[in-house]
Amino acid sequence: MTHKFSSGTAVVTGAGAGIGMGISRRLATLGMHVVVTDIDEMRAQAVVADIAGGGGSAEAIRVDVSQPAELDRLAETVIARHGSVRVLVNNAGVETMGYCWEISAERWEKTLDINIHGVVHGCRAFIPAMLKHGEEAWIANLASIGAFGSMPQQAPYIMSKHAVQSFSECLYIELEQVGAPIHVASVIPGMVKTSIFEATAGSDDPVDGQHHRQVMYDMAMAHGMDLDEGCAVIVDKIAANQFWADTQPGMTADSIDKRIAFLRDRAQPKIHAGAQAILNKAREAAL
Structure with missing residues (x-):
């Protein structure tokens, strides 16, 4: 099915590193011209250079998706x-660590603006x-x-991803309702080796959050x-027009089964064993 991506233009946000970078490289390898966007233009340019070095076609544009x-x-x-744009990947996202009440208002707003509004307004734009173009996209x-x-x-990251999943489901139905030839996918990475858990300038994690971030990074x-x-x-x-674009279907199924049981039983929220193990490691690192 990837022959569908042998030509045309793709736009990927947050493509200066991680999954955005990987998707950009893959689309370029298949034959698309990729617009690599990132808030850090130098990182975007580096990805473009990497793509060009492999014989692909790409360009870099600096974009702050929170705006x-x-x-x-x-x-x-x-x-x-x-x-026209045949493929749009709203990838840009950030992690924020710490207890809800310890995270600054500025960091809360930044995380939600990037992770949620970046997706919403990327689609809207x-x-x-x-x-209008009318072709399959x-x-x-x-x-x-x-x-x-x-x-x-x-919490900021998790709630933002709940929101993106819900938005994508609604968008899928809306585009289907108007008969648009536009396919929507919800990309669901499980555990992938990316830089998402690396501390970034201005992340301003509380101390406990810093330890939690390091444990998550090491695990990934x-x-x-x-x-x-x-x-x-x-x-x-x-490319196969699948809504569920997950990297590890078994992990997805396990998470959804747990969610179904939680909602069906109207259970009290609790820390599952895997999450508790992560917290224990973070506490040990803090000592």
Whole structure:
């Protein structure tokens, strides 16, 4: 099915590292021209250079997805240059660690603006032109295995991914209702070796959150799926018009089964064994 991505233009947000970078490289390898966007233009340029070095076609544009006007300008720029966008991947996202009451208001707003509003306004900015163009197109929004559970000290990220999953479901139905030839995928990475848990400038995690972040990073590096392997799985599922573009279906099924049981039984929220193990390791690291 990936022959569908042998030409045309793709736009990937937050593509300067991690899954956005991996998806950009995969789409370029298949033959698409990839618009690599990131708030850090130097990182985006590095990905473009990597793609070009492998014989692919790409360009870099700096975009802050937390600003809807920048996504509007991105859509206008790309459509003016290339005429249409066949693949849109709303990938940009950040992790925020710590107890809810210890995270600053600024960090709360930044996380939700990037993780939720970046997806919403990315779709809002590009879909009208996709509809007008009238050709088959694909939108992939980055959710997470965390969209089906809960995790202490990761509330901003977890709640944002619940929101992205819900938004993508609604978007899928709306586009189907109007008969649009636009396919929607919810991308659900399980455990993949990415930089999402690396501390970034301005992350301002509380002390407990810093330890939690390090444990999550170490676990992903030790046990996560290879980045390029995971991104190849994701792109294959997007090309096959699958809504559930998950990297590890078994992990997805386990998380959803637990969620179903929680809702069916109207149970009290609790820390599951895996989450408790992570918290224990973080506490040990803090000592």
